[in-house]
Amino acid sequence: MTLSRRAALLIVPVLLVGYLLVALAVYFVERSSIERREQARLHTQLTELGATFSVYASFADSYLFAVSESEELHRFMQETDDRYRKRALGSRLEAAFGNLTRSRSDYIAFSLIDTEGKPEYFFASTDNPFREQSSQELAFAQHSFSAKALSSIEVLTLESGASLLVQNRLLDLRTLAAPLPNHLEHSVAVQVAVELTSFDDQLRRLRGIYGGSLQYSQTMTESMEPFSSQVRLLPNLYLRVVPDPSFIAEQLGSMKTTLALGALMLCALCSVLLMWLIRRFITRPVQVLERQLSEVMHGMQNRISYSGNDEIGRLARQFQQLYGQLDDAYRRSRQLAEQDSLTELPNRNRFYELAVRELKIAGDRKLQVGLLYIDLDHFKFVNDKYGHSVGDALLKSFAHRASALLQSECNRSPSCGHAVLARLAGDEFAVLLFGYVDAGQPEHLATRLLNLVKDGYQFEMGSYPVTLSIGIARFPEDGHNITQLISNADTAMYQAKSAGKNRVAFYSQELARKARRELEIEHQLKVIDFDQELYLTYMPIIDAQGLIDGCEALLRWESPTLGWVGPDSFIPIAERTGLYGQIDRWVVQRSLDDLQQLKALLGDSITLSINLSSAELTVPDFDQYMRDQLERVGVKAECIEVEMTETFGVEASVQRNQMLARLRGLGLQIAIDDFGTGYTSMMQMVEYPVDKVKLDRSFIERLIEPANQRLLAPIISLCHARGLRVTAEGVETEQQAQLLVAAGCDCLQGYLFGKPMRLKQLETWVQERRAEQISADLEVIEPRSVQT
Template sequence: MTLGRRAFLLIFPVVLAGYLVAAVSVYIAQGNSILALERARLTQRLDHAAALFRNEVSQSRSFLYSLLEGNAVRLFVSEADVTYRSNALALRLQQSIRSLSDDPKKFIAFAVINPDLTPGYYFENSEDPFAELSAPQIQLARRLVSGSQLRDWTFLHQDRARPLIVYSEFIDPVTFARPVPSAKRTALLVQVAIEPTQFLEMQKALQQEYGTELQFDTTPTVQPDNRLAASIRLAPSLFATLSVDADRDVGYMSHLKVLLGLGALAMSLFSVGLMFVLIRRFITDPISALDLQVTAVMSGHNETIKETAGGGEIARLTGNIRQLHDQSRTALHQVQRASWTDTLTGISNRAHFNLVAAGIVEDTQARDGHCALLFIDIDNFKFVNDKYGHEVGDDLLKTLAMRIDAAVRSITARRAMPEAVLARLSGDEFAVLLQSKPGDGTTREICAAIIALFSSGFEVRGKHYPVTASIGVAICPDDANDLAELISNADAAMYQAKTNGKNRSSRFSRALQDKRDRIRQIQEELRGIDADEQFHLVYMPIVDARGRVTGCEALLRWISPTLGNVTPDEFVPIAESSGLFTKIDWWVINRAMGEHWRLKELFGPETVLAINISSAELYSKSISDYFCDCLDRHGLEAKFIEIELTETFAVKLGDQLHRNIQSLRDKGFRISIDDFGAGYTSVQQIIEYTADTIKLDRALVQNLTGEHSLPALKAVIALCHAQNMAVVGEGVDTTRKMAMLTEAGCDHFQGYLISKPLNLTDLASWAIHNATVTAGEIAQTHVPARRAGATKLL
């Protein structure tokens, strides 16, 4: 985040908060003023409504007195002839009522109510010819008759009835004057009801404007000060109150709120913008300019930092940074030179090589060029280092680096090529990166020159040492598109050169890539494998000299739905190196023990089950516990289970591993050393082996089953017998090998001459068909029977 943006994000919230506080204060002050103004306006309008209401009341009283002063009402009341009164006098009274009305459309009703509360006369100027005295008016008449008042006016405003101002007065039917209170029960009650049109229009306008109903009550309603409300007196015991809801917008308060909010935001932006311009002009721009100079110096585009014009802190800071840069640049060059140089050989180290080589590879890709990486590994260097000492090894590496550098420089200089990059990547690994043209033979010539340095052993200080070089070559962009891939492919090609016999070069090829892809595919399949679906076991019989099956070796087979049939020689090393073999071993142990009863049915209850386990499993005590758990689960005895370890692993037995193996033996398990003779085993190590059985590797059997090697074979087997270990000859695929091993005293035999690995079904068929054929009978057809003597059962 830039300094200007950070300043904006820090300043803007503070300024905005200040303006918002000011806006809130203005809103509160203005809100109170607007509320007072609106309350005064509402009171004024209610006063106007009250005036209209009182005017309507006066009109109703005047209308009644005008009717009573005329003769129409008097004649109607005093006429005894009902028919004449109902026709002629009622019509004359109706005409009088109409003549007194200023507005013919205005609702006016006149009623004469008898002392028994029956209507004596009723008229209203409405369109209803069957209009009758309304229920509210009758209730009003009943209340007046039972009360003490002789005169009254009332505002009838029920929800479903027509709002009316009713003026009522009692009159004596004879004197037509106001009766004395004692004669009230014989007096007539006359009523004039007027609809207060103007007041109702005013009421409707107020209700629409403020969104609330006008309430009528006998006392004024007290409202809080922060609410818009007002009450007006319409009569001594009648008050009208209008109270606006608290959430209703009054006097454009919401508009004021929006305007104040927008104003606060606009003022904040303007203020921050102005401050930002000033800060940028006098603070951030000079700092940014200094930052650009420092960045340019750090990236190598500039060498120095220019001084800033003017004074102040930023100018002083620029000067100090410039001085610091000048001081640190010298130290940096010294540190870089030391950090990029291999301390032993004086050439580039891995870090410097990665930095320079990455740039060369990127440039090669950009210009469609060509470069080659030579990955050099010194063969047998560890042997020299261990035998002659580290000082000799260091001298060898320094001399080698100097000679490789000289050979590469001479070739590149003669061919007028860019200077090659030579580096020591690790202990005895070197790399050379060449920028050559395709097909010009430079890479081949340099590889030959480097290998020629080892033509008759590598000479250092007058002594020759038996080291050679294996070189792997990878080309960019043919074999790789980036440095990491280029190094990886060259490394793979180097191992191919070692496999092909060392002291040679090998070019990375599609076959190597396919092999790496195959390994990667096997690793991915093993990680997600369903062992029960894809794994199965086959068993290879082990027989004694008489041909009797004494045991079977459980061998794992894998048929992958994706990869097809994958041999153990291919997937077992990959599983072990990837740390995936634990679950495979545990599956094999459990499945083999679960099928052991089938082997006992075929070959007898003392048939031994041999199980191969990964060497790395013995580093953990959990494998011992798992063997015991499987014994209990399948009801087996430990003495009939033989655990096979490779001979190369047994050579490296340490104290902890020896204790783990001894723990298995103490629990009754048999220990077998497999592939004996495939590694580097000394006589002392044979003596120290803690095993029950030694299995001679097929290559050793092949070498020792000739006539001239028979004494050596007898000596090896005798040594094993002396250590109280039974001997199994592996790879018995001819009758001659069977006979020679028998002659040498071998106890047990295993190989294709006897049987290839079979599943349980085929093994049962083999057991039936070979019940009468014994290994001893095969051997007797070639050599005499072996000497008598006790042999150990497998």
């Protein structure tokens, strides 16, 4: 979309909306003004109407008072001769009353009405000689008697539509005064009725102007309509006028049309003017600049020739400068995008590009491609312990040596092919091998790379315990694209790590099955029913005198889906996925629940060892959790030993050491499990806040070899000098037990004494052990008896 069109699409709607908003504001202001003006006009007319009504009401009241107090009326009411009263006295009343009714109304009537609602006398001043008293007038008089209202006034609407103001006054025939409310039987209603001629004329004019409705009410009411008014006619009579909604709508309609047309015309005029100005001074110069910039980018000319001194001209010169900078930056950024900044090796993106290209060539030509996935073992330990500067220097040194080695190997012969080393992330590298003939070339290069770190990694900054784990995947056997090869080589690399690190592993279907097995274990751990699938076994621990020192709680898992799953399989996965916390807490609760039975079987002085993940040392409230569990079962902390693997020493931090100190503060004993499998020195380990060191089975096997036996006693003595007890794990023969006891080992643990057993099996083991001890004691006693 061109700039002109975009400007039109932006400007026209904005102008249109702006003018419409202005028109709308004007409309609302004018509407409010019209409504206020008409409201005031209506109020004025109703005020005039109320004044007209007041004149009639005053006249009726005065008229009624004059009639009620006149001598002629009194004589008429006291006269008993009906014929005389109607002829002689009636004529005098008419003559007297006629003087009061001139020019007041088209219809003025005076009547006397008895208690039964019948007229005794009626006189009307009207142009119609046949007009009679209406039934409504009589009904109103009768209502006054029934309501015992001594004086009342009302506006009646006759069948002709005329309004009639009727006022009653009750007089006692005997006293010619107002009767008592409860003695109206000798009373008569003196009634005056006045037709509201002028008032009706004004009402008709209001209807003609406003339409709508006229409503009488006895009380003043709140109006729900925005445009209405009401006036008080009598103390208990109000007239409300509600104009027809079309009265205001008709006045506003023409104004709406005028404002809308004016807004549209102004919008169209301003839009045309603005579009011409924008095209003349903005879009046309921009089009010229765009054309010249395009020619520069496509090499059709060397520079932008726009020479104006306005903003477009300055923009053109800035574009020229920016183009030169971008061209330089492009070359540098492409290098950075394809090269790792630390090691200057190809990065992951560049490696993927090269791999995709070579895999396509290999696929077309039926060639082999190998991928080596390399991970530096224990690099995190070096990085955390010695600092990132040492870690970065080690990575750079390794990248340089590995690149030189690969180049040297590939240059030996054209059949060796080519190798590209890349850094994928952190301490992970990859080698792409292509163009080789010998199928053993990937393994050969992997072996040569392992030789770089066979005794740890040594360079100018020192010697560090870093080795390599290398996984190999081959095209097309192990994958048909780079994603599959990377994934499978990564799987093989983890297999090398699991097998002990510092070795090479090839991807295979067995590895794939193992990876699937690990995924299944991870999934089942997330939905595991702890009480139904997990259980504890207990392995006895024997002291140097052959007595039971305690036992170790070992976790076992019997999955209904996977079958029996060994702890070596699922515990690392639980730690890796963050599920270790729930498992550890279940182990603590269950083992503490079993402690009383264990003491009953093995003795009250035993120590229960519980294996926990070293990651628990980073949980802030773990010590509080242990305190709560000990209080729950009522067990002293001194008989509980918490075992942490040696790796916690490698990952030790202030936070972990503080947690160990708080656990020991509770009275718990802390033991280092599986010592000898990692890279932590004995001097480092004995500095940690622990109570016991448990020597791993593989470490024991190396120490009891004839060449290494002289190291066994000093290691144990060093631990004793630091106040640490020593337990040897994996003892399976009497010879091993004798050597370890002779070297000063405090406790022994292994299948020589007892395998991990559930409580029922442990009970049987205890019984058999006691039986063996009794038998051994009898064999000792029997020879003594013979000598005696």
